[in-house]
Amino acid sequence: MSVRPWCCALVTLVCVVAICSPAQAQVSGRITGTVVDASGGIIVGASITLMNERTSDVRTTESNDAGIFVFPNVPPSSYSVLVEAEGFTSFAKTNLVVSASQSLALGNLQLSVGDVTDTVTVAATGASVETDTSGQNAILTTEQLGGLMSKGRDIVSLITVLPGVSQNASSDSLGENWGTGTPNMQGLRSHWNTFQLDGQPGNDIDVLNFFTMSVSMDAIEEVSVKSNTYLAEDGRLPGANVNIVSKSGTQQFRGSGYYFKRHERFNANNFFNNRLGIPKPLTRYDTFGVTLGGPAYIPGRLNRNRDKLFFFVSREDWRIKLPGPILQATLPTELERRGDFSQSVDQNGQLIQAIDPTTGKPFPGNIIPADRIHPIGQSLLSLLPLPNLLDTGITEGAFNYRDQEIVNQPKAQTQLKIDWKPTERDRISFRPRWWSSDRQGQFQSTAFGANFLFQQHHYEYVTNAYAGSYNRIISPTIVNEFNVGYSEAKELGTLNDEFQLENVRRDRHGLDSLGQLFLNANPLNLIPRMFFGGLPNAANVDFDPRTPIAAGDERVWITNNLTWVANNHTLKFGVYYELNNASEGPRASAVGRHMGTFDFGRDANNPFDSNHPFANALLGNFRSYAESSGLSSGRAQIHTFEWFAQDSWKVTPRLTIDYGARFYSFIPWRLRDDEGAAFALSRYDAANVPELYVPALDPDGRRVARNPVTGELAPEPLIGAFAPGSGDRFAGVVVGGDSSYPEGFRERPAVQIAPRAGFAYDLFGNGKTAVRGGFGVHKQTIFSSQASMWTTTTAPPILESPTIFYSNLDSFLSAGQVFFPTDYQSFDLNFDKVPTIYRWSFGVQQDIGFGTVLDVTYVGSEGRNLRQSRNINTLAPGVRFLESSQDATTGRPLPDNFLRPNPGFQNISFSEETGFSNYHALQVGVNRRYTAGLQLGVAYTWSKAMGISDQDNGSLPIYRDVRSYLYGKLGYDQTHVFVFNYLWDLPNAQLFAGNRVTRLLFHDWGVAGITTMASGTPLGIDLFRTDGVDRHGGGDPPRVNVIADPILPRGERSFERWFNTDAFAAPGVGDFGNAPRDVFRGPGIHNWDFALLKHFPIGGARLQLRWEVYNLFNHTQWEDVDNDARFDAAGRQVNGQFGQVISARAPRQMQFSLRLEF
Incomplete structure (x- = not known):
């Protein structure tokens, strides 16, 4: 049952009857x-x-x-x-x-x-020292939000100006495609940070490190970042707590209208584009917005004194045009569509012979007779566009089609805030918000994929949120707050306007008679997926398993907090409840898809093969066909309930102690429709697993598959498939709804307790110096739905994907079907270890004069029981070398599925809580709030983030020691990060100050800027072999051997050689290498962003012209380095780009804006 009807009613009721203050x-x-x-x-x-x-x-x-x-x-x-x-x-x-x-x-x-x-x-002026709170709390003020530059006008990117924040979050436009990726903060995983808008959670529940409640920067009052908190009131996720506070109306009407413009003509070109002679890419961003806030009143009737009812409304629209990828494909020519392959040649100019499968000889003239052409096969080829580039002098025979689409992406964001004070003790606030993004294009939709332009779609991402609260001042010392909210995020793959569904329906293309194995699996009658392997840049027609996408998440959020000031104690008690419903929408198995998948590729063992994929299609013959048995709803749910008690005790006027505890009770992800299946090792018995078709030779010496039960021979591709009737394909599989197994395949954890304590001491009693510190325990109780459940919702027997080999369009529905071992997800049944983060800090704040505060703090954390995964069906080292593992028909090892520890299954990803991490940092902040026309901020972080995985569910080794194999600097670690931000209203010219022209030209100028200097992030070395020889026989992935210092002195690093490429050697047989996870650091950041602005007073209003420059000096900043070590049979490293810089960060870009404020 959807939560939407009753929760919307609840929000409305609370807003009308008793919802809180701003x-x-x-x-x-x-x-x-x-x-x-x-x-x-x-x-x-x-x-x-x-x-x-x-x-x-x-x-x-x-x-x-x-x-x-x-x-x-x-x-x-x-x-x-x-x-x-x-x-x-x-x-x-x-x-x-x-x-x-x-x-x-x-x-x-x-x-x-x-x-x-x-x-x-x-x-009061300037920043103040925090002498009575223990945690670290940073603020982005209204002035910073309005003055500092953000290319994408997305608040998340500005958070990187604060201490302890990695420089790995940037945005080209508000909300990007389906949310803005958030940075790593305080050395923790990025999906542990809580991002809230007016207290309402805004993290995407599918991918927690994306903030999806996009909001216009002109509608934001300030941003509060609790980077280290020791108050029990802060919960939900164990990382930093980011609160985005929206603007409220005041007693005076205030508003603005603005326009921002970006265009490729204002930009420099990328270093590599210049090197290759490629022009600047199309880059069009147009942003329009308006805001209005003030008292809601009717003179003499409503809110007469303009002090009871206020509103603030904002609207922002984006119009974006960007280039899609360059598409190259080999498509059937006009002649080939008619069966004439007399002009069909390979890249060497040699004729590709079209073989008649009935005779084994070429068709006369390399032309398929008209009476042999299958009408459905010809209709399938007619779906593909004609070639548009036949000049082999350009293509070298690698393709005959090239094109590129222009992607349009309109966006819109609207929000309203209503604040009402019905009495002196009651406050009401209601905040609806609406956000939409519409990516229009073939490759922007995620619905349709092909290497040619064929069918454009809309991919709409919509987020609607409604929140309200009631704040009751019971007495001067007791305040109660109640908050409730509902939000929904929807993915819609619509086909409307010029993107018509009929374009991809079978009945529109003469494919009515092309049947399916499962009649109800394809209710929209979509054309099948098609692949034409055997040609360079072979054409393909592909669909997302969810086509057309209709996914959505819902969140209900309720809190109630009571604050009681009792003498020197500020006591606070509260409860927090959050319900998340997640759905990826109806989707098919990734193997066959619900519209079916034809592979017309070349296969010399296929008795119906014609030696050309387009000829195969014309004859109606195919290599394989697979189809999903239906669509799974993919709906899951998670509940979390938290409560806390805390006290801020003013021991003396100079000493404050914060202490308390937070309690967590949660129900892990559960399937709402029981449509899920997982592997349970406790229920697995290899004796019950079916036999697999084994390799054999037929009487003519050709390699085939043999049923080990009946001895029957079958085509070679069936090797490794289940032999029918030989066992239980689902031995060890638990299906949702099994009353003997926990819901969600995991036990419910016990109640978790997280104590916290901290102190703040006014060292000299003058409010100028504060010594602060604390220790706190934080729990992770909300996990990504995508990583937790979605693999289970399409696993057999929920969805089956039978495969048919070597058949014809006329007979495939009655042909024999086979099934292969597939991937499964598995879980640690006993959820007795909940991810826990221990965090502490100690620091000093000092007022250094001029309205400026210096903060120097040591910050540390330890992560324990972090969520990871292991492939428990990884082959043991050396198992492929065993005599029993050899395939007598080839002299090579048998396919891996014959050799796995748990036969009958492919990869089994086992989720467990065994990860660990740690972080230590010296963080320095200098903050001068906007005073007398000047704001300054400095953030410096010297840190080390260590661990075994950057994110949840990172894969752990099975046979190697986890610490020695994976423990090292995390991928977001940056040793040094320095960020300087400033706003300065330039002094007005004093000479001829009374002259109107002088005032117009030389008054009311300002500058702003952000300067960033940061170390690069750690990178490892990836190992590749060119000879394809297996030297390990299984086991965890091997690494290179490090035989010398890979780090070059700074003066020796260059574009061609960023690290010592001679420091690595290929591991030998049975040698898994000694390289750590992090071998060298990539290039760092040295960037200057700058803005120049001019104000023109217009009566009571003000017009602002603004020029923003990103990468002011157009300094080429390297970004990626080729770290692929490729060794030949002799052990020589043969990748010519190894150690070379292969990409650069953005060149200089400009943005212009015009704004009217009143």
């Missing part, structure tokens, strides 16, 4: 302070008034017995604090900027003896 548990901040007199003595019972300077919202509290006051759950905004006490002059502090997840410590607020009606007012 702040939520995940996106609110806190303000603390101590009221003292002139001598430093505490003042008890002082009245403190907090006012939101944008909405005039007011809250009050009193100082407690220690003179301390706390305002919990404060929405991000700008505030003023007024302190009043009988017998003292009032004190006010304004321009207090509170960010999401921030604890703003005001320190000692000193009152002087005097009249309470007198007020001393101080304006």
Whole structure:
């Protein structure tokens, strides 16, 4: 049952009846302070008034017995604090900027003896030292979001300016195709980071390291990044917590309209394009957007004072044109379609003889008689376009067709935020959002694939989200927050407008009589897949197993948090529930597909082969046919329930201790329709596995297959297929819905406990220096649905894929069908080890003047019980060399499926929690918030990330020691990362300042920039052999031998030789090599992005012209290095590009924009 109807009703009900303020548990901040007199003595019972300077919202509290006051759950905004006490002059502090997840410590607020009606007012400026929170919390401010450059206008790419963030996230356009890839943060796997929009989870549930809740940067107020947190309120995933806070309406109307333009004419060309004489590729990005926010009111009737109801709405549209891949194919000529192969030659100009299978001799004149041409086979060939490039002087006979499509991709993002304050104690917020991306093209759709232009599709990715909350101020010291949200992400492979489904229907192409093995498997009557092997760049017609795609995920998210300020304790208790429904949509087996698959390729052993794939099709003969028995719904579900209790204890005005624990209870992925099958080793018995067809020789000495049970001979391709009736093909297979086995093929884990503690100490009591640290345990309870379930949903017997060999279009439906061993997924039944991350840090923050804060922190983490996988059906080392493993018909080893540890199956991927990792870093940050026209940020990280896998389900060895084989620097490790970002409003010219022309030309200029310098990432050496000789007989993949230092001194590295290519040797027989996983580092990053902007005042509005340059100096930055070591039979390395740079990062690119703000 879909969750959509009832959860949408729930969201609507909550929004109408009681949904919270702009702040939520995940996106609110806190303000603390101590009221003292002139001598430093505490003042008890002082009245403190907090006012939101944008909405005039007011809250009050009193100082407690220690003179301390706390305002919990404060929405991000700008505030003023007024302190009043009988017998003292009032004190006010304004321009207090509170960010999401921030604890703003005001320190000692000193009152002087005097009249309470007198007020001393101080304006806050610059960044503040965090003296009363233990975790690391970084902020991207409104000014940074509006001023710094992001080529794709995607917020994820700007996160790389913060300490501890790898430089492996960039985006060319908002949301990319189906979400933005997120970076590795704090040395952890990228899919462990939680990305939220106003507290609502935005990670894709299929691929967790993609953020799919795309949002216009002009609709974002700020971004809060909890890189290391020791508060129990932070959960869901064990990595960094990124909160994107959207803008709210204020008492004043504010809005903008903007346009951004990118075009290839503004760009430099890539180094390698210049080298090869290739022109700049088509690059067209046009972005349009508008925003409007303010009070929702009707003069004299609704919201008269403009302080109760607010709105903010934004809309952004993209128009993108990019080139598709260059397609090259060998297609049937006009003559060949009529059966005339008299002009069909190979690449050497030699005639390819069309053989008559009935005589074994060439057709006369190399022309198939008209009465021998099969009408369906001819119709299949007619689906292919005619060649468009017959000049062999250009093609050298390798292809006769070349083309390239232009891909269009319109995008649209709309969001609305409504904030309502019905009473002084209640806050309401409702936030609907809509996002869509439509990739229009053949290769952009994932639905249809071919090496020629044939059928364009739409691939639409749609994300709709609805969230609301209720925030109740029960008393000045107790606040309750309730949040609820629903989101859906849909993949749609539609065929509409000019992309008509009829173009790929059988009945439109004279294929009505072409039957299928499973009549209900292809309800849309799609044409079959076709392959024509045996020709260079052979034509192929392919489909995605999900064609047409109709996939979708749903997420329901509910939280409730209660904050209670009790004297010096800020207690917080909360619950979190998340339900995810995931579906890849109806899909077929990857082997045959639901529309069927014909292979017309050459095969000398096929008695019906004509020696030419197009001739085979015309005769109606094929090498093989496979078909999926149907479509699996592929629907899965996961529940997670978490709760926590924490205390922020103000031990003294200078010392704060955070401590608490988070509890996790979750149900791992389950199949919603029981349509899944997995391998269970505990139920496997090799004695029950069927026999396989074995190699044999027929009386004429030809290699064939033999049924070991009956002795019957069969065509050679059946070698390795199951012998019918000889055993149980599903021995050891567990099917969903089996009441004797756990749902989802795993036991439910026990409740997990994650304690956390941290401290913050105001070293000198002046709010200028803070010593902070902590330790916390974090659990991973949400996993990728794609990696957890999808292989099971198409495994036999859920879907079968019978294969037919050597047959004809007239008779294949009645021909004999065979089945082969296939791949399966398997799981550790006892889910007693949950992935756990232990994280700690210790650091100092120092106010260094000029509104600037320096942060120096040591950060560490250990990962244990991380999810990995092993192929438990990997051949043992040397097994192919055994006498019993030899094929008497060839003198070579038998196919691998005869030699596996678990016969009857191919690869078996066994998921388990055995991985480990660690991270150590020195992180330095310098932050000056935008003050007096200047903002500065410096992030430096010196780190080492070690482990055995970059992501979940990384494959582990079976026969080699895991630590010695895989442990090393992780693929995203960068030893040094330095990022400098700045915004500067240039001083106005003073000379002739009163002259209007001078003001127009020389006033209101600004610059912005991001400079990045980073080490390269670790790379290994891949081993290849040119002679095809097996020297290991099975086992885990071998590696090269390292015989010298592979690292060249910096001065000796060059384009042609990035590392010491003489440092490697081929391993011998039985030698699996000694190379580690990381052998050298790839090229680093040295990049300067720059923007120049000019403002023109227009009444109460402002017009901005902006010029952005990415890679300002057009510095060629190498990116990839050829690390493929290819050895010949004599052990010589023969890859001429080995060690050579083979790609470069983007050259200089420009973007222009025009913006009107009011």
